Amino acid sequence: MSVLAALLLVVVLLALLVVAASCRRFGTWRRKGIPHPRPLPLFGNCIDAVLLRTSFYEALDKIYRQFPGQPYIGFYGGSSPMLLVCGSEAVKDITVKDFHVFTDHKLSPDSRYDTLFSKFLFCLLGDQWKSIRARQTPAFSSGRLKAMFPTVKATADRLCEVIDKRLDKDGAVGINGLCSRYGIDVIAAVAFGIEARALDSDEPPPFMKAVSAAFRFGPLEALITLALLFSSPVYHVLRAPIIKEWRAVVLRGLLREATELREREPPRKDVFDTLLSLKKDGVPQVVFEAQVMSMQVAGSETSSTAVLAILWELALNQDCQDRLREELREAVAKQGAVTYELLHDAEYLDMVFKEAVRLWPVMPWLDRVASEDYVLPGTNAVIEKGTVIIIPIFSFHRDPERFDDPDTFKPERWAPENVAKIDKMSYLPFGNGPRACIGFRFANMSVKSAVASVVLKYRIGMAEGTPKSHAELELSPLSFIISPHKELPLRFERL
Numbered sequence: 001m002s003v004l005a006a007l008l009l010v011v012v013l014l015a016l017l018v019v020a021a022s023c024r025r026f027g028t029w030r031r032k033g034i035p036h037p038r039p040l041p042l043f044g045n046c047i048d049a050v051l052l053r054t055s056f057y058e059a060l061d062k063i064y065r066q067f068p069g070q071p072y073i074g075f076y077g078g079s080s081p082m083l084l085v086c087g088s089e090a091v092k093d094i095t096v097k098d099f100h101v102f103t104d105h106k107l108s109p110d111s112r113y114d115t116l117f118s119k120f121l122f123c124l125l126g127d128q129w130k131s132i133r134a135r136q137t138p139a140f141s142s143g144r145l146k147a148m149f150p151t152v153k154a155t156a157d158r159l160c161e162v163i164d165k166r167l168d169k170d171g172a173v174g175i176n177g178l179c180s181r182y183g184i185d186v187i188a189a190v191a192f193g194i195e196a197r198a199l200d201s202d203e204p205p206p207f208m209k210a211v212s213a214a215f216r217f218g219p220l221e222a223l224i225t226l227a228l229l230f231s232s233p234v235y236h237v238l239r240a241p242i243i244k245e246w247r248a249v250v251l252r253g254l255l256r257e258a259t260e261l262r263e264r265e266p267p268r269k270d271v272f273d274t275l276l277s278l279k280k281d282g283v284p285q286v287v288f289e290a291q292v293m294s295m296q297v298a299g300s301e302t303s304s305t306a307v308l309a310i311l312w313e314l315a316l317n318q319d320c321q322d323r324l325r326e327e328l329r330e331a332v333a334k335q336g337a338v339t340y341e342l343l344h345d346a347e348y349l350d351m352v353f354k355e356a357v358r359l360w361p362v363m364p365w366l367d368r369v370a371s372e373d374y375v376l377p378g379t380n381a382v383i384e385k386g387t388v389i390i391i392p393i394f395s396f397h398r399d400p401e402r403f404d405d406p407d408t409f410k411p412e413r414w415a416p417e418n419v420a421k422i423d424k425m426s427y428l429p430f431g432n433g434p435r436a437c438i439g440f441r442f443a444n445m446s447v448k449s450a451v452a453s454v455v456l457k458y459r460i461g462m463a464e465g466t467p468k469s470h471a472e473l474e475l476s477p478l479s480f481i482i483s484p485h486k487e488l489p490l491r492f493e494r495l
């Protein structure tokens, strides 16, 4: 046999071994009696996501739709058995009753490759998470939110001024970039301690580049994230960070300046003050830095996508826009201005907000990992320690069994007389249980503040190139949050 033929034989044998190893655990769900789709070697049930042809949430949705009404659906992420938890009781058990078993996210990178991201609140594990989370929670009390409101309101007004400046001759402007800049400026002011001035600059400042790139994945980051989620050995072969070092360097430098400045100023009662108290309590510098960046990254792109979603839905649904404007005008006539209390009490604004994040759940799935063997309630099946659980939020929100006419924007479904019909575990835009979004109340205030300011100043309409339906809206396949792939133009007419 020639050397070449021998080499070829070795390669073929190695390839067969890898394929066989990837199928080794494919009997797991059959043995446990959990329904599951048939997996493919190497890819499991996620070939389209691994080849970056669709986003992960779309791959999950395809699996979800094959097994309607099942509380648990097994699938394989590459070669790893993973579980979709879909029944309402099961979701409650995992996120609340048995939270002690499912405290951690699987999306917690190895600190050797991702020094900073591994310390983000979202990624911290077990007792460390519990202690750091408890110390950050007071940042979002009603008193603190009220204290932060003037900053939020001033940024919302600034958003309107910038819309005005940037309108083209047809009164249109691409809204993604502006919403993104709004989200960055608001969170930078209250959580990072700096004036980012993203709304004021034509070119995105370095701070904005570093923050907004965090969730805008390229192919490599998307693959690393999937490899981490699927417990694939590829993760340790790549040994690469999800949040690249250059971003950390930019953010660290700015944070050092902000800290020095704030330490000379009186307290402002904002999120940054609370995070600084962690540092004063002796938390390691890298953990402090990670908490500030975690708030910035988790808070800005998510809230700005929600603002974008609402403005687009209002452009498509003029009757909803009229009703919202009427509610806001009446409230302003009574209270004299848009206040914290006005935003809190505006009923229709709240219905619009809830419906927009139902159709656009910015984080379209939740993950948890079992810290011990666990009997799935209502079955005899035991899942092993280390099994990854996914709760497919996007699929719940678009399931006709859970929401009538699920693809249509209908704020009325959240009216007080209708809301009781909605199953609480079917609506999870901010997650659930002790690990739910810590910034929910802040997001509520900052998103509503931007929407109220814009709706009171402009009639929002369709422009040339505005997608006319969800089917026409192109979402980014690489991003792990739901975000439009292209600039979304809207028309603004001054009132």
Ligand code: HEM
Pocket (backbone or CB within 6 Å): 121, 122, 123, 133, 187, 191, 294, 295, 298, 299, 300, 302, 303, 306, 357, 361, 362, 363, 366, 367, 428, 429, 430, 431, 432, 433, 435, 436, 437, 438, 439, 440, 442, 443, 447
């Ligand atoms: C519309 C806006 C937002 C949405 C839809 C959203 C959604 C979520 C979701 C789904 C989670 C995971 C919850 C779970 O695992 O059960 C989460 C976690 C988190 N969010 Fe938000 N979020 C938003 C805004 C914000 C804001 C404004 C902040 C900060 C100011 C923030 C900070 C965080 C942090 C730090 C975590 C990790 C919490 C932990 O692991 O303890 N989010 N968010």
